[in-house]
């Protein structure tokens with residue numbers, strides 16, 4: 001097949017925290033042979049850098065500069081910030097909260113969106129976040145809005161925390177998730193919202209395999225029209 005017949009594909013997965021985006025996006029990327037891109041990890045990396053320098057993640061001017069200067073590399077399952085592997089460090093609770101504050105700042109979002117678009121130019125991707133189908137790639141071939149009941153999302157995050165031995169109460173997690181949901185959905189710039197042409201999937205009572213199969217069917221219907229991916 002001629003090189004020109006091959007088309008790069010974007011599968012955009014948006015939704016609130018705990019809906020299952022990361023788990024699903026990773027599995028889909030593997031099945032499809034696409035690059036997996038966790039855009040939340042990018043906002044987290046910028047927040048981590050700020051916290052380490054005692055910069056308030058809500059400081060509009062300084063955060064915009066940091067976001068533009070940050071060298072962020074995503075390798076399978078790992079993230080590097082300015083050459084340092086920060087995969088574990090970005091999952092700390094202060095970073096989670098800092099990322100949510102940083103993500104409100106338009107300049108930070110502009111810098112991240114530019115990096116994300118460049119990644120989507122290089123190869124076919126499964127990209128997960130909050131604004132992928134609405135802002136980063138409004139022309140994405142496949143758009144999924146993955147949701148789940150708030151109670152179920154808290155339960156999943158609680159299990160995850162317990163699995164890692166993190167000392168956190170279910171009530172505290174519920175409060176944190178509610179606060180992040182509120183900030184993500186109400187910010188002026190690129191709030192979490194379903195794109196009009198996205199498929200809504202509620203994962204509350206579905207197994208991971210069922211969600212994966214449902215999305216794969218959509219991917220195949222939309223793009224497997226005789227042309228190869230990549």
Ligand code: DC
Pocket residue numbers: 017039040041043044096099100101103128129130131132180184
């Ligand atoms: O998905 P996550 O929890 O790792 O995301 C961390 C924060 O970044 C979260 O508060 C929402 C924000 N975010 C965003 O605003 N836009 C994205 N595309 C991805 C994440």
